[in-house]
Amino acid sequence: MPTAATFEIEYLQFLDADGSLVRNDLPAFARDTKQLVKLYQEMLMVRIFDGKAIALQRTGKLGTYAPCLGHEATYLAIGSAMQEDDVFAPSYREYGVQFHRGVKPRELLLYWGGDERGSNFSGPAHDFPWCVPIGTQCLHAAGAALAFKIRKEPRVAVCTIGDGGSSKADFNSALNVAGAMNLPLVAVIVNNQWAISVPRNAQTGARTLAQKGIAAGLECLQVDGNDLIAMRAAMDYGIKRARHGHGGICIEAVTYRLSDHTTADDARRYRPEQEVKDAWLREPLRRLKTYLMSLNAWTEEEETAWKEQCGRYVDAEVNAYLETKMPPVESMFDFTYAELPPDLVAQRSEVLAAEQAKSADRSAAAH
Amino acid sequence: MPTAATFEIEYLQFLDADGSLVRNDLPAFARDTKQLVKLYQEMLMVRIFDGKAIALQRTGKLGTYAPCLGHEATYLAIGSAMQEDDVFAPSYREYGVQFHRGVKPRELLLYWGGDERGSNFSGPAHDFPWCVPIGTQCLHAAGAALAFKIRKEPRVAVCTIGDGGSSKADFNSALNVAGAMNLPLVAVIVNNQWAISVPRNAQTGARTLAQKGIAAGLECLQVDGNDLIAMRAAMDYGIKRARHGHGGICIEAVTYRLSDHTTADDARRYRPEQEVKDAWLREPLRRLKTYLMSLNAWTEEEETAWKEQCGRYVDAEVNAYLETKMPPVESMFDFTYAELPPDLVAQRSEVLAAEQAKSADRSAAAH
Amino acid sequence: MAQITLIEAVTQALAWEMKHDPSVVVLGEDVGINGGVFRATIGLLEQFGADRVIDTPLDETTIAGITVGLAAQGMKPVAEAQFEGFIYGMLEQIICHAARFRNRTRGRMTIPAVWCAPWGGGIRAPEHHSEANEALFTNVPGLRVVLPSSPARAYGLLLAAIRDPDPVIFFEPKRIYRQYKEEVPDDGEALPLDVCFVLRDGSDVTLVTWGAQVKETLEAADALAAEGISAEVIDVATLKPLDFDTIHESVKKTGRCVIVHEAPRTAGFGAEISARLAEHAMYDLVAPVERVTGFDTHIPLFRLEMKYLPSVEKIVAASKRTLANS
Amino acid sequence: MAQITLIEAVTQALAWEMKHDPSVVVLGEDVGINGGVFRATIGLLEQFGADRVIDTPLDETTIAGITVGLAAQGMKPVAEAQFEGFIYGMLEQIICHAARFRNRTRGRMTIPAVWCAPWGGGIRAPEHHSEANEALFTNVPGLRVVLPSSPARAYGLLLAAIRDPDPVIFFEPKRIYRQYKEEVPDDGEALPLDVCFVLRDGSDVTLVTWGAQVKETLEAADALAAEGISAEVIDVATLKPLDFDTIHESVKKTGRCVIVHEAPRTAGFGAEISARLAEHAMYDLVAPVERVTGFDTHIPLFRLEMKYLPSVEKIVAASKRTLANS
Numbered sequence A, B: 001m002p003t004a005a006t007f008e009i010e011y012l013q014f015l016d017a018d019g020s021l022v023r024n025d026l027p028a029f030a031r032d033t034k035q036l037v038k039l040y041q042e043m044l045m046v047r048i049f050d051g052k053a054i055a056l057q058r059t060g061k062l063g064t065y066a067p068c069l070g071h072e073a074t075y076l077a078i079g080s081a082m083q084e085d086d087v088f089a090p091s092y093r094e095y096g097v098q099f100h101r102g103v104k105p106r107e108l109l110l111y112w113g114g115d116e117r118g119s120n121f122s123g124p125a126h127d128f129p130w131c132v133p134i135g136t137q138c139l140h141a142a143g144a145a146l147a148f149k150i151r152k153e154p155r156v157a158v159c160t161i162g163d164g165g166s167s168k169a170d171f172n173s174a175l176n177v178a179g180a181m182n183l184p185l186v187a188v189i190v191n192n193q194w195a196i197s198v199p200r201n202a203q204t205g206a207r208t209l210a211q212k213g214i215a216a217g218l219e220c221l222q223v224d225g226n227d228l229i230a231m232r233a234a235m236d237y238g239i240k241r242a243r244h245g246h247g248g249i250c251i252e253a254v255t256y257r258l259s260d261h262t263t264a265d266d267a268r269r270y271r272p273e274q275e276v277k278d279a280w281l282r283e284p285l286r287r288l289k290t291y292l293m294s295l296n297a298w299t300e301e302e303e304t305a306w307k308e309q310c311g312r313y314v315d316a317e318v319n320a321y322l323e324t325k326m327p328p329v330e331s332m333f334d335f336t337y338a339e340l341p342p343d344l345v346a347q348r349s350e351v352l353a354a355e356q357a358k359s360a361d362r363s364a365a366a367h
Numbered sequence C, D: 001m002a003q004i005t006l007i008e009a010v011t012q013a014l015a016w017e018m019k020h021d022p023s024v025v026v027l028g029e030d031v032g033i034n035g036g037v038f039r040a041t042i043g044l045l046e047q048f049g050a051d052r053v054i055d056t057p058l059d060e061t062t063i064a065g066i067t068v069g070l071a072a073q074g075m076k077p078v079a080e081a082q083f084e085g086f087i088y089g090m091l092e093q094i095i096c097h098a099a100r101f102r103n104r105t106r107g108r109m110t111i112p113a114v115w116c117a118p119w120g121g122g123i124r125a126p127e128h129h130s131e132a133n134e135a136l137f138t139n140v141p142g143l144r145v146v147l148p149s150s151p152a153r154a155y156g157l158l159l160a161a162i163r164d165p166d167p168v169i170f171f172e173p174k175r176i177y178r179q180y181k182e183e184v185p186d187d188g189e190a191l192p193l194d195v196c197f198v199l200r201d202g203s204d205v206t207l208v209t210w211g212a213q214v215k216e217t218l219e220a221a222d223a224l225a226a227e228g229i230s231a232e233v234i235d236v237a238t239l240k241p242l243d244f245d246t247i248h249e250s251v252k253k254t255g256r257c258v259i260v261h262e263a264p265r266t267a268g269f270g271a272e273i274s275a276r277l278a279e280h281a282m283y284d285l286v287a288p289v290e291r292v293t294g295f296d297t298h299i300p301l302f303r304l305e306m307k308y309l310p311s312v313e314k315i316v317a318a319s320k321r322t323l324a325n326s
């Protein structure tokens, strides 16, 4: 039969699980070992923060928390490939991207600590807040990309989504509109193999998740998401295309969720221990460290020193979080509309009155 | 770079626009010219009905109507390839499929005539009613397919969707779940090039619509939807695979909407006349007629006689429709729940009382 | 100055605001070359180009989601659902994001967007083209819900909706799109989004309504007047946030209230107005509040739809009941 | 006989019905091996297999749509939204199809399906895990909306919901999933879907509520009793269709009514109850109806959420106002 169309999806990897190069066409940025070291340090920082956050939750000082253990390479690749005025639309665990873009750990903790002020963060003001409704952030990124196109700004919108989220209607809609309107959208599927208890193969019959982009006429690429170099190369490629008006791309970052889904989850209920053990052999930090040490660009001493520095930094951030005062009760009203309508004004003063009465009682009782 | 996956989408055509065979591996059914003649006759009947329905609307005897001019081959191929106990989930203009499955023109007219009773039709009771919210019917078909799989019934669910509808989130969700669960779903994209005023290329950047199935890991096929033989061969192929547990397929039927979108639309506002003229050269009836006449299986005399027969049949159906009494006013309540709750009982008697009062007034006035 | 219809007023407002604010864009299905299936956007493509009058792929989820993205990045999108009955695919984005971004980010990111849709029954349209589903939005904090009922109010309220810094649901009563024309100066003057409009003064009974039912309600007021009953008619116009004071003031005067809407009665927005009267006007009321509404059924296909919709007769009868009861 | 919690009663009802009706299937995200994020479906996969306990792809549109398809083809699906805050992607299918198929086809095709979701706030969960959005459904004809508030009612009402020939929205008040245990015989006995439950008799004031607020409302009744005020407590349980008679009978006796719900006040379902009282019980009421509800804001993240939710204090204060006023 005549052929209507053919497609090919490539797989990109530079560093294998053991930290040896599998190809010799290293991209320019990767020849700058200083930069690689810096990114490795940031990856390590994220991991240390992650562990600390879990500890906080376990001791009742934080609400439910979604760890990012194992995703560090993917996230730092995304963060470092983006420019400040590009827009990032995350789901809820892309801390590596966000720290690189200026979000403070204390803000992240505030968010998971049940305080809206965490989303008013120090990262770029045009970056989107954490997004809990799966997939919906991808359309925000597409809308941002459309705004850039309309205003003829050389900016790119990047969104991240999980393997589970790649099943969500919104994600496919975002890819489709990006293709239909030739938008500067870089969509990264962070395939960590699990959507809570549902394995990647239960999400779709597609051989790769990257091929979701074919339905939208987008460029597609599958990448070893545990390989910082490959992932960064993929992001550089996709962002450059998008910034120059060549349209969107769908990148599948193949990685693994080494942690529970969140602190409210117990992965042992549904996930074979052996699978996790094997995944640890492919995790992103070890291989990059090996590679950097093979170049004599990093030493165990530096590692130890850096870990201590991270510990101090994270502790300081945690204390800043713990010392944040409760938000005033009226703040629950103040951001519902730009201007409070009469109903809300009345409800607001009702609450304030009640609060004052209570504290009056308390102080009365005190005397 | 290593390749993660490759895909190829084939294009299927047997009869070209002029009615000559472009390949010699005719499928078995197509060698049975009697059957081809019968299907040609049904296509002609649909076209004659279509024109009549438009005339009814123009003369105020019908509500808004969605014609199917140009889609006849696609529809009869689908209808004739399905078994009675397969399930069909249409959008709103697949009359050729439905007539073949036993829906009566009078029922169709009742529906467009603003009467719910039209959807309680004589076709298979398990077939879905017309579906106005674009794309949603595809998930009904997927659900039906899942029911068959759970009950281990060798049945297939077929849904149709437009080129515009192929952008709708639900459609992609239906393909994805069919792939993920290996469901017997045959999804046919009836690509008639227009979604009201929006051309196919504004819907997606995808080169073919068939490739939407790649995102879901489905088999994909692009077909000349104006070629009854190719379209029927594609349906036979897809239905057989599905029935034998080999999973779903996404078939793009390339055709053309020769009419306005509906009687409420004026395509001249947005569509070049020349494009329509050219499309008429590829329309499905002419080529099949030419082919059948070249086989001496059909003559002008038979054509004339058959047209008259269709005319009489359609007129009878139209009269049956026109003679249908208004539904009783209380019928607006009676199918809201299996059993009417007190509120509705009260509202229902309220209405009946008002109606009786009115008719009392009228008869009083009459004396 | 030209006399224009309600839908022409919608177009006029869009054109004015697009001319004066480059950040305003219109997006939806068939809003471009076709000018919308009701012609609400006719001429805009020619005037403002395809970058600002955007035909989207056929997916309400897409439209709603990119609208949030556009608005979050400094644009002022006016998104159209082709009919109110197709707005459901937009709800996750409207409820989870448009209505919440300001609150979620403590004001860092806001969504100054408008969602328009032709609304309501009575035009002999196919299924899903005749809903009155405003109650989907009136319980959602952070939204405004607006329903104009005249050319002038359509113009002024749509301008206000586009300029409002928060998301607005703007339902257009399609049954009265072309009911009558009136002079609507194209002066860019917005109307307030936080008041009800008293369309007719009266002393015996207050008739409260919105959207296309304003037509029947005013006709009912005439019929009542002919029988010496003086009805005050209020067009709520902005359902959320509700200007209850105007309604309350009127009921203080009349002591009676009939609420008219075409949505199903149970948990329709009329319930909120009736509830507030029960809570704040109990001692002003001399008769129980009445609701004249659609029934608790789906609006029937068009052979029966007029039997479903509130009628002048029903409004008159309900008004008389409030008078009989006292 | 074992004492079980509300969520264990949900599981017990699902298991009973799946055992006795092979057409019942459960589908949703993480309902399989994980047994649901709250363990509502724990053990079902082992008992009934992957054909009947179905982990779906992560897409609410998919879940809702295939649920309609399954139900239309002879199955009785119980679809789960992982949280009420993720149900929006299901609305088009629920409103346009589940609620309408019987009417659309004149009874030829019906949708005997149940949509379950954990519902409401107060568990210190992340954003979108604490909504009370029942008002999205109560204005939609063809639906039933059910909210159990005890293990026994969860068991009996869920059985009734699954057996009901029409679509049912079944919200589970997650805050009281494990509040207390009670004996719930696993006897397959369903409870009626069309009545309110009078949980406590009283003569001075009627407290009407549903879901998790039943807890605070009963505590408020105790507090009032301690001050010599006799409060009747009604659990509405089935919001739609509403059993207004039971509420009306109570108010005839008490002359006072306080409605308690955690959803935002404006256009929350409390408005419908208040409205019906205004319309049918005006002469029975000796004091204006009161509503104690969530504010017209989004429920805050958990640092402030308890300040948002109705409290025993607020219910007691409102009850006293109804007494002071007369």
Ligand SMILES: Cc1ncc(C[n+]2csc(CCOP(=O)(O)OP(=O)(O)O)c2C)c(N)n1
Pocket (backbone or CB within 6 Å): A093, A132, A133, A134, A161, A162, A163, A164, A165, A166, A190, A192, A194, A195, A196, A257, A261, D029, D058, D060, D082, D086
């Ligand atoms: C619309 C919606 N449905 C359900 C959920 C509940 N939920 C939160 S995370 C999650 C799994 C997400 O898996 P994946 O997309 O793979 O991302 P990951 O958490 O693995 O990074 C689910 C079902 C949600 N947040 N939003």
Ligand SMILES: Cc1ncc(C[n+]2csc(CCOP(=O)(O)OP(=O)(O)O)c2C)c(N)n1
Pocket (backbone or CB within 6 Å): B093, B132, B133, B134, B161, B162, B163, B164, B165, B166, B190, B192, B194, B195, B196, B257, B261, C029, C058, C060, C082, C086
């Ligand atoms: C969810 C939804 N959105 C919008 C519409 C309005 N509408 C009806 S038909 C149509 C175009 C459909 O085009 P296509 O899918 O190509 O099918 P065709 O009519 O060409 O057969 C639109 C936008 C609808 N019916 N449902």
Ligand SMILES: [Mg+2]
Pocket (backbone or CB within 6 Å): A162, A163, A164, A190, A191, A192, A193, A194, A195, A196, A257
């Ligand atoms: Mg995942």
Ligand SMILES: [Mg+2]
Pocket (backbone or CB within 6 Å): B162, B163, B164, B190, B191, B192, B193, B194, B195, B196, B257
């Ligand atoms: Mg089309």
